[in-house]
Amino acid sequence: MSCPPERPRRPSTSSATGPRPKRNSQMSNNGRAQGFVPSLPSPTKSHRATFTPKLFSSLTRVDEELRSKAAQVDADKAAATRKTEISSEANHRPSCSQRIVNSPAFDILFAFLILTNAVFIGVEVQYGLDHPNDSDHWVFQWGRNIYTILFSLELFIRLGAQGKLFLCGEDRRWNCLDSIIVIASWWEAALEIQLWLTQDGSRSNFAGITGIRTLRIVRITRLVKVARLARVLRFVMALRTLTQSIIYTLKSLIWAMVLLLLIVYSFGILFTQVVADIISEHAQLIEEQAGLTVEQIEAKLEAKRVGEQYFGSLWKSMVSLYMSIAGGVSWEQVLVPLEASGWIWVIMFIFYIAFSTLAVLNVVTGVFCQSAIESAQSDHDMVIQSILNNKEAHIEKIKMLFTEIDAAESGVITFQMFQERIMSQEVQTYFESIDLDVWDAWTFFKLLDMDAGGAVEIEEFLLGCLRLRGNAKAMDIAKLCHDQTWLIREQARFWEFVESELYHMQVQMTSMAGQRTGSR
Structure with missing residues (x-):
C-alpha cells in the first residue's frame, strides 16, 4: 500500500534557505573563479545597520580605499625621505656662506648697493663734465674701491655657497655677469694704479699703453658696471617681464x-x-x-x-x-x-x-x-604670480558676495536667505563679476552645501564658487569620464551576476517542478 502524497507545505524561512547551501557553495566557487563572491548575508533588521556589501563596492568606498592606499604610500615615502634627510643633515649641514646667501636680507642689501652704485656712477660722470680739471676726485676713488670690495665679497660668498652650481646652476648667467663686472672693476683699479705710478701721463710702462688710452679703457670699464643694474630686474616683476619680452622678440x-x-x-x-x-x-x-x-x-x-x-x-x-x-x-x-x-x-x-x-x-x-x-x-614665476593675483581677487569678490547675501551677519546662508537675495541686481552683478551663471537657486544651493547640512558657511561658499565659476575644466571632464567608466564596468558585473542568479533560479525551479510532477 503506497503512502499518500505528502501535502505541500508553505516553505518557512529556514526551509526556504535550507536546500540552497549546496548551490550557494557551488555558486561561491564559480563566483571566486570570476572574481566576486555571490554569497550575501540575510538582510534582517538586526544586520542592516552593520551590513557591508561584499559583492559590489560603491564609488565612495573604492575612492576611500584608493585614498587610503595613496596615504600609506605617501607615509612610507615620507618616512624614507625623513631618514634620508636625517642622515644627510648629520653628514652635511649648511655652511655659514650658504646660510648668508639664503637669507632674504642678503639679496636686499646687495640690490640696494647695486642701485646706489648706479647713482654713484651717474654723479661721477656729471661731476667730470662740470669739473674737467678735477674729474677724478678722491671721494670717487674711495667710492669705487669700496664698491669693488663689497661686490667682490658678494661674489666670493656666492662662490663658496654654491660651489659647482656657481657655473652650472640656475643663476649661472647672473653669476657670469657678476664675475665679468668684478674682473672689470679690478682691472680698472689696476689701470688707475698704473696711471698714478706714471705721473707724467705721457707714456705708460704697463704693456706699452699710453696714459690717454689707459684712461679711455678705465672709462669703458666704468660703463660696464652699469650693466649690473640688470640684476635688480629679478627682484621687480614688472621690469623683468618687460626685459624678457624684449629679449624674446x-x-x-x-x-x-x-x-x-x-x-x-x-x-x-x-x-x-x-x-x-x-x-x-x-x-x-x-x-x-x-x-x-x-x-x-x-x-x-x-x-x-x-x-x-x-x-x-x-x-x-x-x-x-x-x-x-x-x-x-x-x-x-x-x-x-x-x-x-x-x-x-x-x-x-x-x-x-x-x-x-x-x-x-x-x-x-x-x-x-x-x-x-x-x-x-x-615665465613660470610670472604665471604663478598672475594666478595667485586672480585667485585673491576672486576670493575678495566672493567674500563681498557672501556678505551681501548674509545681511544678518550670522556667518551662514540658508536657502531662504539665498532665494530672497539671488534675484537682486547687486547679487547678480557680483555673480557675473566672478563668471558664475546662476539660473536655478535650489540646484546652486545644493552644490554649495557639500555637507548637506541645510546651510552654507563661508568656507563652503568660497570653495563652491571657485569650483563652479567659468566653464568646465579639463580635470572635471576627466574625472567625470573616469567615474563613468567605473560605473559602466560595475554595472556590467552587476547585470552578469543578476543574469547568473536568474539562470540558476530557473534551473532550480525547473528541477523542483520536475520533482513535484514525479512525486505525483
Whole structure:
C-alpha cells in the first residue's frame, strides 16, 4: 500500500534557505573563479545597520580605499625621505656662506648697493663734465674701491655657497655677469694704479699703453658696471617681464628687419633708376638750354639737386625710403624728384608708403605683441604670480558676495536667505563679476552645501564658487569620464551576476517542478 502524497507545505524561512547551501557553495566557487563572491548575508533588521556589501563596492568606498592606499604610500615615502634627510643633515649641514646667501636680507642689501652704485656712477660722470680739471676726485676713488670690495665679497660668498652650481646652476648667467663686472672693476683699479705710478701721463710702462688710452679703457670699464643694474630686474616683476619680452622678440626683430630691408631694397632699385634717368635728362636740357627760361632752368636745377640728395645712389635711395616710413623725413619732399617723371611713379611711391606703413609695420607690431605675450606666459614665476593675483581677487569678490547675501551677519546662508537675495541686481552683478551663471537657486544651493547640512558657511561658499565659476575644466571632464567608466564596468558585473542568479533560479525551479510532477 503506497503512502499518500505528502501535502505541500508553505516553505518557512529556514526551509526556504535550507536546500540552497549546496548551490550557494557551488555558486561561491564559480563566483571566486570570476572574481566576486555571490554569497550575501540575510538582510534582517538586526544586520542592516552593520551590513557591508561584499559583492559590489560603491564609488565612495573604492575612492576611500584608493585614498587610503595613496596615504600609506605617501607615509612610507615620507618616512624614507625623513631618514634620508636625517642622515644627510648629520653628514652635511649648511655652511655659514650658504646660510648668508639664503637669507632674504642678503639679496636686499646687495640690490640696494647695486642701485646706489648706479647713482654713484651717474654723479661721477656729471661731476667730470662740470669739473674737467678735477674729474677724478678722491671721494670717487674711495667710492669705487669700496664698491669693488663689497661686490667682490658678494661674489666670493656666492662662490663658496654654491660651489659647482656657481657655473652650472640656475643663476649661472647672473653669476657670469657678476664675475665679468668684478674682473672689470679690478682691472680698472689696476689701470688707475698704473696711471698714478706714471705721473707724467705721457707714456705708460704697463704693456706699452699710453696714459690717454689707459684712461679711455678705465672709462669703458666704468660703463660696464652699469650693466649690473640688470640684476635688480629679478627682484621687480614688472621690469623683468618687460626685459624678457624684449629679449624674446629679438628673433622676430631680426627677421622683420630682413623683410623690411628686402622691401626697401626692391623699391630703392626701382626709384633710383627712374630718378637717374630724370637727372640725366635734366642735365642734358640744362646744358643745351634749348628754349628754356631762367625759371625753368632753376626749377630743373632744383629738381636735379633734390634728386641727387635723395636718390643719388642706391644707398641714398634706401635710406630715403626708410626715412619716409619711419618719420625721419617728410615723404612729400622725397616725392618731388618723382613728380617730374610722371604720375605713374607718384602712384607707385604712394603705394610703397601705404604698403609699408599699413601692412608691413602693423604686421610686425602684431608679431612683436604675440612674442611678448608668449614670453610672459612662458615665465613660470610670472604665471604663478598672475594666478595667485586672480585667485585673491576672486576670493575678495566672493567674500563681498557672501556678505551681501548674509545681511544678518550670522556667518551662514540658508536657502531662504539665498532665494530672497539671488534675484537682486547687486547679487547678480557680483555673480557675473566672478563668471558664475546662476539660473536655478535650489540646484546652486545644493552644490554649495557639500555637507548637506541645510546651510552654507563661508568656507563652503568660497570653495563652491571657485569650483563652479567659468566653464568646465579639463580635470572635471576627466574625472567625470573616469567615474563613468567605473560605473559602466560595475554595472556590467552587476547585470552578469543578476543574469547568473536568474539562470540558476530557473534551473532550480525547473528541477523542483520536475520533482513535484514525479512525486505525483
